[in-house]
Amino acid sequence: MSTVDQMQSRGSLIERIAADRPSLSKAFGRIADVLISAPAEFMGRSIQEIAASAGVSEPSVVRFCRHYDFDGVPDFRIALAMSLVAENANPSRPFLEPTIADKAFVNRAMKMAVAREAVQLIDSDRSLILDSGSTIQYFAQHLRAASGRTILTTGLNIIETLWGCRQHTVMLPGGTVRFDARALTGRMVEQSLENMRFDTVYFGADSIDPEHGLSTFNEDEAHQNAAMANASRRLVVLVDSTKFRAPSLHRFCGIERIDTIVTDRNIPADIESSLRDRGVKLLIADHTGEDSIK
Incomplete structure (x- = not known):
């Protein structure tokens, strides 16, 4: 269970x-x-x-x-x-709010499979926004071997993952440090994004629902995620299937804004059907249980 x-x-x-x-x-x-x-x-x-x-x-x-x-x-x-x-x-x-360390540990193999599947989406991206979620951190590991791109993130965990990748231009907005989340937050993040435009934002989420959309535990994070979405041409969501039954809290994006959702094969059939009916593209990762942290 x-x-x-x-x-x-x-x-x-x-x-x-x-x-x-x-x-x-x-x-x-x-x-x-x-x-x-x-x-x-x-x-x-x-x-x-x-x-x-x-x-x-x-x-x-x-x-x-x-x-x-x-x-x-x-x-x-x-x-x-x-x-x-x-x-x-x-x-x-x-x-x-759960710590980023706890989030990264739970459902780790599924998250790693989702991150690996999502890499195929970056080919058309020259500029990306990455949020600070645990699944996005696994995704960032794959970007270490990618050709040069401009990457903005609020995640100090993402900065750590991409450290030394000189082919990328990596940007941090201003903001206040949320230590447990290892991320920046606050109005300064939103102000930094107001006059910027990116090809794609890659989000994780604490909850996703065909009716309610995307939501997160932290209210400040919800505000800055909305600003990230507004600054991006395309919105991609990386979530393991357990997030489709999670209770929602602070909503930051409706389903109609999402281009693609990358998840695992355990997504409930009724939710998969509802998302496809709403025009959302789905990529389904096949988690074999063999994923591991290197």
């Missing part, structure tokens, strides 16, 4: 864990207390830091997440954030 399906079938993870608290083991109870009292700490800290805060071993933190049928801590934290979105989170509780 995917992270999204797990979240949808269970509602709020925090509520479930709070209900379970009296029956949990001593170690799991301490971890639950950290999560319930300080969800931001659980979302943003390393496993080592969570274990130290709860006074338990690091394997106990992993076992706690697996107790709720997740593969590990990254999957659990993604589902935690998404469950809070799905329940329209308590207004008194600040929204918690």
Whole structure:
């Protein structure tokens, strides 16, 4: 069962864990207390830091997440954030965005297959915008061997991936650093794009829906993504199939603006049909399970 399906079938993870608290083991109870009292700490800290805060071993933190049928801590934290979105989170509780490290780990093989499939689209591009998402970072790895292009990005992770690729002209707009996302954000990003034009923008998304369009966890990111779309002739979206069932939050683009979506073969049939009916081109990556990080 995917992270999204797990979240949808269970509602709020925090509520479930709070209900379970009296029956949990001593170690799991301490971890639950950290999560319930300080969800931001659980979302943003390393496993080592969570274990130290709860006074338990690091394997106990992993076992706690697996107790709720997740593969590990990254999957659990993604589902935690998404469950809070799905329940329209308590207004008194600040929204918690997953870190880029957690996003990159979850569904990694599918994301790598999608990124590899998308490379065929760059032939007509002389200038590109890349967002800061984890799938786009895998896509940027393929650009290391591509001929020279002008590339603008808000992603510090993308800059790191393209470091030393002197054939490219790589541009960063101004902005404020979002450390967990390893990206720039803010009005300065939008101002930088106002008088610029690019061939294609390559987006990831936290959620994609045939009716609602593309959305993301972070409101500032949604504003700058809309500016990126307005500065580009063509819009391409790279998403693994789990994003089609994710709850939406901050919308930044309608489906009618999208030229091509690159995803994997697990895209739900009804959604695939709906997207094709709306004139969206689809590229389907065949994930074999053999992808790996080199």
